[in-house]
Amino acid sequence: MGLDILTDDSLSPFRHGFFARKGGASSGIYQGLNCGHGSSDQTACVDLNRARVAEALGVEKTHLLTAHQVHSPDVIHVTGPLSQPLPKADALVTATPGLAIGALSADCQPVLFADTKAGVIGAAHAGSRGALTGVLEATIDAMENIGAGRENIAAVIGPSISQPAYEVGPDFQEEFLDQDPENQQFFKNGQGDRLQFDLPGYGLHRLRKAGIGTARWVGECTYSDPSRFYSWRRACHNNERDYGRLIASIRI
Incomplete structure (x- = not known):
């Protein structure tokens, strides 16, 4: 089965x-291309899934790199394979040919960056916490540090949870409004005191405000x-014990 x-x-x-779920070796609640070693899926299945992604990108499986994601604004410049235990960070950047850098997600925003003129790429995991604390801007800064031109950077947000499915409470909204009252535009009323948050809309806002060349969302809701x-949230609503992780990756 193709990917x-x-x-x-x-x-x-x-x-x-x-990368969506199709074409993976995992089964059960992980059915498909689960690429997250942080899940409780069989290690052999996750390894095989990641090998299929590496093959699709034309790199060695040891050169498909992701970090130990912790919803932070931290970025790592990578120049070769990462050793175990994986470093804790939520974005990777590189200018090294032959490396594929990626982000894992299951509702959070996976964001791929490229400056094709300078030959610099980035990959970020940007959930609400990471986006609020600046992981997108930090990725752009890190790309500039290794030769990218901000005005030449393109960023694409992959499949993420959409506003109608992302219900939050007043405390969540308050934190965003405390940082910037203009963030009210990313909330709309739900039932009772619940609100709906536009995560990809917020991500696009932060990217465009950072002054890069282009930014867009693929328009798919996880x-x-x-x-x-x-989808982490769907798994919770279905009372499932765990969930798979999608991967987004880019190479020079």
């Missing part, structure tokens, strides 16, 4: 993809399409 890969022309000619995407 289901979303791509975007703004990241070309670099090989890249937002929560709403269980056949294609994993």
Whole structure:
């Protein structure tokens, strides 16, 4: 079975993809291409899934790199394979050919970055916490530090939870408004005191405000399409014990 890969022309000619569930070796609640060793899936299945992603990107499986994600604004510049235990960070950048850098997600925003002129790429995991504390801007800064030009950077947000599916409480909203009252535009009223948060809209806002060349979202909701995407929130609503992780990756 072939893989289901979303791509975007703004990241070309670099090989890249937002990989959906199709074509994986995992079964049960992880059915499909689960690429997260942080899940309780069988290690052999996750290894095989990641090897299929590496093959699709044309790199050695040891050169498909992801970090130990902790919802932080921390970024690592990588120049070779990462050793175990994986460093804690939520974004990677590189200018080294032959490396594929990626982000794992299951509702949070996976964001791929490219400056095709300078030959610099980035990959970030940006949930609400990471986006609020600056992981997107930190990734852009780190790319500039290794030769990228801010005005030449393209960023694409992959499949993420959409506003109708992302219900939050007043305390969540208050934290965003405390940082910037203009963040009210990313909330709309739900039932009772619940609100709905526009995570990809907020991500696009932060990216565009950072002054990069282009920024867009692929328009796919992880929560709403269980056949294609994993979703932490959907797993919680279904009382499932765990969930798979999607991968987004790019290489020079």
